[in-house]
Amino acid sequence: MISDELKTLIHLLSKLPGLGPRSGKRVALHLLQNRTTTLSALAESLQIVKVKVKECTVCGNLDSQDPCFLCQDPRRDTSFICVVESVADLWALERTASFKGHYHVLGGVLSALDGVGPEDLRLTSLLHRCQRGGVHEIILALNATVEGQTTSHYITERLREVGITHISSLARGVPVGGELDYLDEGTLSAALLSRRGV
Amino acid sequence: MISDELKTLIHLLSKLPGLGPRSGKRVALHLLQNRTTTLSALAESLQIVKVKVKECTVCGNLDSQDPCFLCQDPRRDTSFICVVESVADLWALERTASFKGHYHVLGGVLSALDGVGPEDLRLTSLLHRCQRGGVHEIILALNATVEGQTTSHYITERLREVGITHISSLARGVPVGGELDYLDEGTLSAALLSRRGV
Numbered sequence: 271m272i273s274d275e276l277k278t279l280i281h282l283l284s285k286l287p288g289l290g291p292r293s294g295k296r297v298a299l300h301l302l303q304n305r306t307t308t309l310s311a312l313a314e315s316l317q318i319v320k321v322k323v324k325e326c327t328v329c330g331n332l333d334s335q336d337p338c339f340l341c342q343d344p345r346r347d348t349s350f351i352c353v354v355e356s357v358a359d360l361w362a363l364e365r366t367a368s369f370k371g372h373y374h375v376l377g378g379v380l381s382a383l384d385g386v387g388p389e390d391l392r393l394t395s396l397l398h399r400c401q402r403g404g405v406h407e408i409i410l411a412l413n414a415t416v417e418g419q420t421t422s423h424y425i426t427e428r429l430r431e432v433g434i435t436h437i438s439s440l441a442r443g444v445p446v447g448g449e450l451d452y453l454d455e456g457t458l459s460a461a462l463l464s465r466r467g468v
Numbered sequence: 469m470i471s472d473e474l475k476t477l478i479h480l481l482s483k484l485p486g487l488g489p490r491s492g493k494r495v496a497l498h499l500l501q502n503r504t505t506t507l508s509a510l511a512e513s514l515q516i517v518k519v520k521v522k523e524c525t526v527c528g529n530l531d532s533q534d535p536c537f538l539c540q541d542p543r544r545d546t547s548f549i550c551v552v553e554s555v556a557d558l559w560a561l562e563r564t565a566s567f568k569g570h571y572h573v574l575g576g577v578l579s580a581l582d583g584v585g586p587e588d589l590r591l592t593s594l595l596h597r598c599q600r601g602g603v604h605e606i607i608l609a610l611n612a613t614v615e616g617q618t619t620s621h622y623i624t625e626r627l628r629e630v631g632i633t634h635i636s637s638l639a640r641g642v643p644v645g646g647e648l649d650y651l652d653e654g655t656l657s658a659a660l661l662s663r664r665g666v
Binding site: 271272273274275276278279282283285286287288289293295296297298299300301302305308309310311312313315316317318319320322323332333334335339340356357358361364 | 469470471472473474476477480481483484485486487491493494495496497498499500503506507508509510511513514515516517518520521530531532533537538554555556559562
């Protein structure tokens with residue numbers, strides 16, 4: 271009873287992360303009720319992003335330039351490469367404004383369950399970057415999940431093969447504002463093991 | 469630090485109902501990670517919907533035909549018009565498959581707070597439809613909210629002026645599967661007042 275064009279739109283919207291069939295319908299109606307301010311603007315914006323925003327061939331970041339603005343920035347230290355799973359993680363780290371090196375976006379983590387192998391990750395180009403020389407330290411900033419840690423171990427071995435010795439990972443401990451009573455045992459024991467002198 | 473094109477897209481996405489700044493980012497990255505299946509498809513679909521799907525000039529429904537398929541359906545009874553606030557409500561009623569008359573979408577309800585007056589609603593065309601004759605009954609299927617009920621009262625008066633005498637509204641009562649203990653007093657007393665012989 272809904273026209274085919276609208277059905278297609280609702281279907282596509284309902285497949286987006288965080289949306290479902292009901293919210294997909296709501297978004298579609300919202301778009302049609304705000305044709306110029308939202309529908310046209312969004313259609314145009316998607317078209318522009320589709321054409322202009324590409325993956326950086328060096329690090330995998332998303333930008334309208336290639337190499338991306340981060341790779342082109344002369345103020346950033348090329349001897350530090352921070353390896354992240356996704357562009358979202360890169361953005362999260364950039365928000366902290368506490369890292370002034372370069373990034374490398376893997377585009378995923380190893381997962382036997384999802385059939386993701388080393389060849390599915392942006393790994394060869396990371397090794398190439400290291401082999402070109404000038405890399406002092408690789409920081410593995412992958413999620414503290416089983417897949418993230420498996421991937422970290424695998425990458426560490428591959429990096430050692432190409433002669434990288436300085437490899438680090440993010441510190442484990444009590445999050446800022448965290449209450450001990452609510453923390454899991456793994457985090458607490460990691461925080462205890464890595465305790466620091468005051 | 470995010471390119472302007474991507475910023476615009478994230479901003480537009482985060483203004484959609486049910487989405488916010490964080491989920492807007494997540495959706496944008498999801499779109500860029502699935503270029504052909506999602507980004508291109510959504511951009512194309514929005515373009516098609518923008519061009520093809522219009523408001524029906526008779527009833528206000530959204531369709532690729534004008535008059536819409538509901539207004540054109542010869543099996544539907546033109547002597548019954550069901551007045552709804554939005555296309556979403558029309559869809560909700562159509563899902564029940566228990567109404568075989570025509571619809572009229574107001575496009576909102578009267579609201580002094582939001583500055584919505586009678587001239588902002590699709591009201592004149594409703595009165596015109598009634599004046600053309602052949603209308604036996606108007607069913608006011610507006611939300612059971614203060615605004616919905618105010619609008620119902622206002623429309624009732626206007627309909628009486630153009631000679632419509634059969635005006636009804638949706639029944640109030642215990643929802644199917646509803647437990648009395650959890651119902652508000654208003655609904656319960658309405659259900660009691662409208663009690664039916666068994």
